[in-house]
Amino acid sequence: MSGGNRPYDVLMSTLGDVEERTSADLVCGERTPAPWESAMQATCECLSSGGTLDNLERRQAEDRLGESVYARFPVHTRSALIVAHSLMDRDVITEEELRAKMKEVRARLEMV
Numbered sequence: 539m540s541g542g543n544r545p546y547d548v549l550m551s552t553l554g555d556v557e558e559r560t561s562a563d564l565v566c567g568e569r570t571p572a573p574w575e576s577a578m579q580a581t582c583e584c585l586s587s588g589g590t591l592d593n594l595e596r597r598q599a600e601d602r603l604g605e606s607v608y609a610r611f612p613v614h615t616r617s618a619l620i621v622a623h624s625l626m627d628r629d630v631i632t633e634e635e636l637r638a639k640m641k642e643v644r645a646r647l648e649m650v
Contacts, residue, residue: 546607546626548633548640549619575614582621591624599624 571579585591600620607623608616625631 546623546633548637549622572614574618578618578621582617585621585625590630591621591628596621596624 582591582593582596586593586596600617603620603623604613604616608619611619622631622636626633626636
């Protein structure tokens with residue numbers, strides 16, 4: 539991977555403005571998922587049914603990376619990071635493609 543001194547720099551730098559998790563406890567309570575979370579789940583189901591990223595493999599990556607590499611981020615944010623991480627590991631997307639897409643989405647959100 540290019541673009542940084544360490545792999546997946548694009549993922550770590552993306553969330554610079556996301557509030558870091560300050561508690562080791564998982565907050566389990568009733569909450570309404572944000573629209574992006576529902577879209578994320580649907581995307582994961584499509585990736586799995588298409589054979590790109592199996593749900594079990596994704597969940598195992600969430601367990602492995604969620605409490606190590608991405609532990610400082612909120613639980614629901616980690617899912618998106620881990621999917622992107624896994625897709626880069628499988629050469630489905632490149633770091634450059636991810637950067638370009640993130641730039642495109644940010645520009646679209648600024649217009650709203």
